[in-house]
Amino acid sequence: MNLAEVERLRGATPGCASVIHFNHAGASLPSQATLDAILGQLQREALGGPMEAADQNIQARARAAAAALLNTVPEAMAFASSGSAAWGMAFNALGPWQSGDRILIGRHEWGGNLACIARAVGAGAQLEVIPCDKSGAVSVTALEQMIDPRVKLIALTWLPANSGLINPAEAIGAVARQHGIPYFIDAGQALGQLPCDVEALNCDVLKGAGRKFLRGPRGTALLYIRPAFMQRLEPTQLDVLSAPWDGEGFALRNDARRFETSEVSVALLAGLANALEECNGLGLSVIRKRIDSLSRYVRERLKTIPGLTLHTLGPADHQSGLIAFTLRGWGSVELKLRLAQSGINIGANGVAYTPLDMQARGLESIARIAVSYLNTEEEIEVLLGSLRELAGDGGV
Ligand SMILES: Cc1ncc(COP(=O)(O)O)c(C=O)c1O
Numbered sequence: 001m002n003l004a005e006v007e008r009l010r011g012a013t014p015g016c017a018s019v020i021h022f023n024h025a026g027a028s029l030p031s032q033a034t035l036d037a038i039l040g041q042l043q044r045e046a047l048g049g050p051m052e053a054a055d056q057n058i059q060a061r062a063r064a065a066a067a068a069l070l071n072t073v074p075e076a077m078a079f080a081s082s083g084s085a086a087w088g089m090a091f092n093a094l095g096p097w098q099s100g101d102r103i104l105i106g107r108h109e110w111g112g113n114l115a116c117i118a119r120a121v122g123a124g125a126q127l128e129v130i131p132c133d134k135s136g137a138v139s140v141t142a143l144e145q146m147i148d149p150r151v152k153l154i155a156l157t158w159l160p161a162n163s164g165l166i167n168p169a170e171a172i173g174a175v176a177r178q179h180g181i182p183y184f185i186d187a188g189q190a191l192g193q194l195p196c197d198v199e200a201l202n203c204d205v206l207k208g209a210g211r212k213f214l215r216g217p218r219g220t221a222l223l224y225i226r227p228a229f230m231q232r233l234e235p236t237q238l239d240v241l242s243a244p245w246d247g248e249g250f251a252l253r254n255d256a257r258r259f260e261t262s263e264v265s266v267a268l269l270a271g272l273a274n275a276l277e278e279c280n281g282l283g284l285s286v287i288r289k290r291i292d293s294l295s296r297y298v299r300e301r302l303k304t305i306p307g308l309t310l311h312t313l314g315p316a317d318h319q320s321g322l323i324a325f326t327l328r329g330w331g332s333v334e335l336k337l338r339l340a341q342s343g344i345n346i347g348a349n350g351v352a353y354t355p356l357d358m359q360a361r362g363l364e365s366i367a368r369i370a371v372s373y374l375n376t377e378e379e380i381e382v383l384l385g386s387l388r389e390l391a392g393d394g395g396v
Contacts, residue, residue, distance in 0.1 A: 025370030027211040038271035065276035078256035084112035086207035086223035093233035099124030108160035136313030159189035164319035173202030216275035291321040324366040332365035
């Protein structure tokens with residue numbers, strides 16, 4: 001991606017003119033075209049009648065673009081209102097759990113997923129954390145040694161929310177497939193940041209939010225279910241779309257839409273369709289390359305700020321665009337709020353989002369810079385300048 005292309009993309013993104021945004025891992029900035037797609041649909045609904053303005057083509061476009069992003073078929077894709085809702089729906093459809101069933105997870109699992117798993121543990125399942133390798137990534141060797149017939153699920157958060165770690169999702173998928181164990185991937189931070197091929201990953205379920213690196217609207221998420229795995233999942237919630245009356249009974253759909261509801265925000269799906277098409281148009285390899293080079297530069301420069309500690313995990317030469325750090329004298333939330341006063345957005349995470357990993361590393365919170373292809377070298381200089389100044393300040 002050359003600088004002219006970056007300028008073009010920034011010019012097409014109104015937020016780039018009003019804020020210095022490094023919180024793409026929380027939610028990114030939508031393009032004007034994505035905004036127009038949402039507003040246009042709301043306008044059509046208001047003027048023509050909301051039901052009457054429903055356009056099946058919008059959903060079909062969104063589904064086709066989501067399938068193209070993940071290298072699958074549209075029938076394998078469902079939409080949900082959040083990443084956690086998508087993961088929870090698929091997980092809750094897995095049971096019933098028996099005493100002695102084993103669930104293996106990475107240490108970096110998202111807190112919301114752990115909350116769902118706690119229910120299965122209440123029903124007698126056993127939760128076990130796969131040990132990490134020396135770099136802090138999930139160890140594939142350790143996983144292999146844990147496999148036995150009682151393992152009923154392997155769950156991985158691919159790119160954890162609290163570091164730049166990229167877990168070895170493909171190698172873990174190879175183990176899961178070899179042993180026929182269901183494999184769930186939380187790709188919340190991966191979608192729109194890294195190439196993501198569900199065939200290569202060998203996963204049965206994968207989900208991610210629309211609002212993060214995909215630059216779609218809030219309140220949207222993608223849920224992939226491997227078609228051959230569909231029958232294993234009995235949704236806990238049904239309606240006229242997921243299980244319509246067929247004259248004799250209620251026939252559960254045979255595609256991923258068994259997890260959808262009949263009522264959806266068509267406007268948000270219109271925005272998501274546009275964001276997905278934009279992302280596919282740019283190409284994930286190109287996006288990954290730019291995020292990688294910008295975030296490498298940010299990490300190197302952050303190392304020169306006194307009192308700033310990077311909280312990286314995983315191999316130094318294989319990191320995502322998420323950069324976790326703390327600054328001496330500053331709480332992470334205070335730092336985030338202070339930077340916001342200067343028009344700079346970053347993120348701040350406490351323990352609850354990634355409780356096992358935060359506790360294992362003795363961290364109470366981290367501040368997080370998340371780099372997108374939209375960010376420029378100039379923005380990085382402003383951010384670094386502010387951090388350097390605040391480091392000198394001694395904080396609150
Ligand atoms: C890895 C990961 N999983 C899950 C989530 C939760 O997604 P949502 O807020 O859409 O439920 C996040 C949000 O930051 C995340 O980073």
